[in-house]
Amino acid sequence: MPSQLPQADRDPEHMQGHWVLAQLGKRVLRPGGERLTMRMLANTPLNGKHVVEFAPGLGRTTRLILNAKPAAYTGVDRDPQVVNIITPLAASVGGTCVQADAADTGLPAGSADVVVGEAMLTMQSERGKRAIIGEARRILKPGGLYAIHEMGLAPDDLDNTVKTAIRKDLARVIRVNARPLTAAEWRNLLESEGFEVLWSGVEPMALLKMRRNLADEGVRGVLRIMRNVLTHPDLRARVLQMRRVFNTYGDSLTGIAFVVRRKG
Ligand SMILES: C[S@@+](CC[C@H](N)C(=O)[O-])C[C@H]1O[C@@H](n2cnc3c(N)ncnc32)[C@H](O)[C@@H]1O
Numbered sequence: 001m002p003s004q005l006p007q008a009d010r011d012p013e014h015m016q017g018h019w020v021l022a023q024l025g026k027r028v029l030r031p032g033g034e035r036l037t038m039r040m041l042a043n044t045p046l047n048g049k050h051v052v053e054f055a056p057g058l059g060r061t062t063r064l065i066l067n068a069k070p071a072a073y074t075g076v077d078r079d080p081q082v083v084n085i086i087t088p089l090a091a092s093v094g095g096t097c098v099q100a101d102a103a104d105t106g107l108p109a110g111s112a113d114v115v116v117g118e119a120m121l122t123m124q125s126e127r128g129k130r131a132i133i134g135e136a137r138r139i140l141k142p143g144g145l146y147a148i149h150e151m152g153l154a155p156d157d158l159d160n161t162v163k164t165a166i167r168k169d170l171a172r173v174i175r176v177n178a179r180p181l182t183a184a185e186w187r188n189l190l191e192s193e194g195f196e197v198l199w200s201g202v203e204p205m206a207l208l209k210m211r212r213n214l215a216d217e218g219v220r221g222v223l224r225i226m227r228n229v230l231t232h233p234d235l236r237a238r239v240l241q242m243r244r245v246f247n248t249y250g251d252s253l254t255g256i257a258f259v260v261r262r263k264g
Contacts, residue, residue: 005058006081012234017174018057018119020238021207025224027058028216030119031151032203032255035215037061037118040257043199044114044147046070052139054102054117054132056086061118066093070114074098076105103131107139115140118149123176133193140262146195151180152202152256158182166249173241183256195260205253208243 007019018029028034041061046068056062056075066073066089073095075086086097100106102120115136121129136146153163170178181189187197206212213222229236246253 004081004084006079008081012232012238014175015238016176017238017242018176020235020242022058024228024232024235024239025221026213026217027060027221029057030149030255031122031205031207031253032149032201032257033206033212033216034060036149036201036203036255036257037064039201039203040147040149040199040259041065041068041116043259044116044145046114049113050111051114051116052076052105052107052112054115054136055082055120056097057082057119059086059089061116062086062089065116066090066095069093074107074112076100076102076107078102103128103135105135105139109138110141112139112144113141114145114147116147119151121148122151122178122180125177125179129179129189130193133190133195137194137262142262142264144262145198145259146190146262147257147259148186148190149255149257150186151178151205152186152254153180153182153252154202154254156182156184158252162249162252166252169245169248173238173245180253186256186258190258190260194263196263197258197260199259201257203255204251205246205255208239208246 005022007015041064046065048071050072051065051070052074053062053065054076056077073090073093075090075097077083078101080099083097083099090097121132167179
């Protein structure tokens with residue numbers, strides 16, 4: 001098992017869900033998979049732009065951003081091991097990765113054309129979400145774009161008791177206080193923080209489904225994950241718990257992405 005991954009020294013029982021999956025060999029750690037990322041980035045011009053990526057994780061989207069030849073790239077992640085993974089990638093185009101909270105990046109105001117952030121707002125409280133969205137707005141130039149890919153709830157009028165049950169069960173199995181929102185709630189949140197929505201898209205929440213994993217990780221990746229699942233009973237138990245909850249809520253959980261423009 002790779003020891004340079006975040007939380008590798010933690011016992012599997014207490015590891016956050018996304019790092020459990022990373023330990024097992026998963027590299028795409030976002031709810032709508034690579035497909036939703038590609039759809040989001042197709043609506044986000046990156047070539048020649050100054051791009052900031054919040055929470056690059058293991059760097060899958062970082063590579064896509066760098067392949068688009070941005071004028072500059074800065075990653076921001078609070079995890080020092082992520083910074084170690086992303087720094088050499090960023091350096092290949094003269095970019096950097098800083099260790100910071102995305103709510104307080106220390107980057108200059110109005111310096112970015114595009115901010116990209118995936119699978120990182122859902123795990124924040126309402127206040128935390130607002131602080132990060134506000135920071136994206138602060139570092140963007142007027143008219144700059146913010147692209148997010150997060151966990152969604154559907155439909156918009158989903159019963160409050162179901163929402164509460166989903167949040168409780170997610171927190172229990174992924175060891176993160178995940179608070180997914182409905183499409184309308186994400187939209188309202190982004191608009192109330194000074195953005196206008198240009199595009200949004202939805203994909204099934206299929207993080208642990210075979211077909212999605214073949215698409216995201218490839219045949220060799222899936223074989224590696226399966227071998228690791230079979231040989232690590234403690235991590236396997238965590239994955240099975242997560243899968244049970246994801247399956248229980250089926251279509252009520254989605255991957256959802258937005259591309260929004262800074263107003264003013
Ligand atoms: C689920 S992983 C997603 C990684 C990657 N974006 C992806 O989609 O594969 C969550 C990432 O968010 C980072 N993160 C969470 N909260 C953060 C915050 N407030 N500031 C900076 N990074 C944060 C974690 O360290 C981790 O790298």
